[in-house]
Amino acid sequence: MLQQTVVATVKPYYAKFLAAYPTVQELATASVEDVCALWAGLGYYARARNLHKCAVAVAELGGFPNRIEVLRTLPGIGPYTANAVGAIAFGQKVLPVDGNVERVAARLFAITAPLPGAKKTIAAAAARLMEDEDAQAAPGDFAQAMFDLGATVCVPKSPNCFICPWSTHCQAKATGLATTLPVKAKKAERPRRVGSVYVLLDRQDNVLLLRRPPRGLLGGMLVLPEVPPVKARWRHAGAVEHVFTHFALTLWVHAARVDVMPEEALRAPVGSAALPSVMRKALDAGCRALNHADNGKRSP
Ligand code: SF4
Secondary structure: OOOOOOOOOOOOHEEEEEEEHHHHHHHHHHHHHHHHHHOOOOOOOOOHHHHHHHHHHHHHHHHHOHHHHHOOOOOOHHHHHHHHHHHHOOOOOOOOOOHHHHHHHHHHHOOOOOOOOHHHHHHHHHHHHHHHHHHHHHHHHHHHHHHHHHHHOOOOOOOOHHHHHOOOOOOOHHHOOHHHOOOOOOOOOOOOEEEEEEEEEEOOOOEEEEEEEOOOOOOOEEEEEOOOOOOOOOOEEEEEEEEEOOOEEEEEEEEOOOOOOOOOEEEEOOOOOOOOHHHHHHHHHHHHHHHHHHHOOOOO
């Protein structure tokens, strides 16, 4: 959950998730739809699907593997997570390289090649830190000390070199490059996409929903339909904006109320539907437009 998402946002999700699935076996036997519902609003839904797949794999193995090569074969586990689990849970002599460690290593060794191209060079330099005897004696503590050093001392804009335990060995400090490292290649501007969604409510404030296919954007999540699901008097409810990793989205919202939902339709109460944030924004916009129209009708 903490990959790509800050602690304050994660906290309530984490508590609910652990209450629902206190063991890896319970997570493995849950349905992926239920897992995605608990993740709704947290974003990056591939994480939820992979976590579920990973739990199934771990349950089949009969427990967590402790070797890095085996950890790497589990769904959703890349080099960083494999090393983090290996070092922290099993004391393997490896260093997980997150953004913080990457910054510290780029500075310690004054690596001026730009990211993301320099990722491997920086990771290789960071791995050299593990050659230290003390690091090898407690790899989990060393990894967490590196995370903390990057998060609190060797911070991105103004590193606190004067209190840094490595200031005498740091090449970036010696050469006055600390604030300029790591160099980042300019990112291409995010493209913008435009789409539409349809908010269909019944008189009991249930909303019609669809489930996305398991792969791809918002895979496995409940969403609003992108085409009108029935003939109705569709009102324009404005547009909502959302930023995904690779593009920005403008979603035009249309809303209508019907007396009876189509029989086969998947539906959920407006207040408790487990939706991704972008769909929640669109649903709220649709509900506002319908309430406005309903109040207008009632006024004298
Ligand atoms: S001396 Fe400064 S730049 Fe070098 S690792 Fe420490 S805080 Fe970072």
